[in-house]
Amino acid sequence: MVIVTLLNALMCNRFRFFMHIYNLTYLYDTRSIMSEITIKHLAKQLNLATSTVSRALNDSHEISDKTKKRVVELAKALNFQPNAYARGLREQKSKTIGIIVPDRVNHFFNLVIEGMETVCRANGYSLIVYNSYEDVAQEKKIVYGLLGGKVDAVVMSLADEEKEVEHLKWLQERNIPIIFFDRIAQNVMGSKYVTNDQEAAYIGTKHLLEKGCKKTVFLGLSNTSSVGMARKKGFIQAHEELEIPLSSSSFLEFGHDDVQNQAILEKLFYKLDRPDGVLAAAEKLGLSAYRALAKTKIKVPxxxxxxxxxxxxxxxxxxxxLSTIAQPAxxxxxxxxxELIKGLKDKKTDFSLDKKIIIPSVFTARESSQ
Structure with missing residues (x-):
């Protein structure tokens, strides 16, 4: 009796095992069949031309609503997945946009990427992010790698605006549109999205002066970007308007080494004639200033x-x-x-037209400047 029971149990377990294998095999075969469904399969079952099915799936105005409904319903029932890669090859488009930024860690560039990604995803485009690390040589390598058609268009903020920009013209010669933002190429035609850097710096500086600061200092990065120069002009403009004198010591330039920057600022704040107001033209300098002030036990504000x-x-x-000037990243x-996706879809858009679009920054006064 015990032996019979054991044999029955073994048979049941074996049966379950084979059923499990069968189910897995069936599931695999079903998925394989589903993944192999093509427009030709749909067309054959619906007794329609493949071109009609293709246009119906792309919501073409040439196809009636009744036919579109039939095609879409069958496509859903068979779990049809359009081959985006094959479509891209046919249309000679990758449905991909590349963005090149000089500093991937910076919150500003992260938010720009997020804004682009949101629009790209909603329109069926992919986004590839490249970091030039503030290095023109690296930027050139990235651009050269994109010449083969990996992307349909490029959005970029330059590593350095004053150095050669010939590599940017390579893209335009290959009919790959470029749109610039923040750090822009003055000598390359195209759309340029910027913010009101000079006005924003003027507003922030005037706020400090009106709060009683008599000796303010401008902290800028040691590059010749249009962004940095515009912010410096705004700083000067506020002082001139309120007739508060400036000197060479009112302007400090820094590199990209945060440890070194903090050390320089600590020496500045240890001085008896230290500044009583700071306008940091870059996020990393604002944070370095905060750390230096904490280290030297100088009270803010x-x-x-x-x-x-x-x-x-x-x-x-x-x-x-912290009181901030936030760019509309x-x-x-x-x-x-x-703009890019609309132009790519239109196919008649002239991306070489030179225009500048200004989106204003927002100043928010908080406790650090009160």
Whole structure:
């Protein structure tokens, strides 16, 4: 009796095992069949031409609503997945946009990417992100790699605006549209999305001066970008308007080494004649200034007030909360992607037309400058 029971159990287990294998095989075969469904299969079952099915799936105005409904319903029932790669080869389009940024870690560029990604995803485009690391040689390598048609268009902020831009013209010669943002190429035709850097710096500086600062300092990155120069002009403009004198010591330039930048700022704040107001023209300089002030035990805003350009989303959580000039990064990215995709779909758009689109920044006064 025991032996019979054991044999029955073994048979049941074996049966379950074979059924499990059968189910897996069936599932695999079903998925394989589904993955192999093509437009030709749909056309054959519906007794339609493949071109009609293709146009119906692409919502063409040439196809009646009744036919579209039949095609879409069968496609859903058979789990039809259109081959985007094959379509791209036929249309000689990759449905991909490349974005080149000089500093992937910066919150500003991350938000630009997010804005672009949102629009691309909604329109069936992919986005590839490249980092030039503030290096023109690296930027050239990236551009050269894109000449083969990996992307349909490029959005970029330059590593350095003053150095050669011949490699950017390579893209245009291959009919790959370029849109610039933030750091723009003055000598290359095309759309350029920027913000009101000079006006924003003027507003932030005037705020510091009206709060009683008598000796303010401008912290800028040591490059010749149009962005940095515009912010410097805004800083000067506010002082001239309020007739507060400036000197060579009112302007400090920094590199990209955060540790070295902080050390320089610590020496500055240790001085008896230290500044009582700071306008940081870049996020990393604003953070370095905060760390240096904490290290030297200088009280913010009682002894030194500070305003910084930054898109940092936790600025209000710093101690004290940081007064910021936030660029419309997400909107810049969204606008760039929208123009590109609209132009790519239209096919008649002239991307070589030179135009500048200004989207204003937003100044938010917080405790650090009160």
């Amino acid at each position: 009682n002894q030194v007030k500070i305003v910084s350009f930054t898109n940092m989303q936790v600025a209000d959580l710093l101690n004290p909360p 997400f909107d810049l990215g969204s606008a760039c992607a929208t």
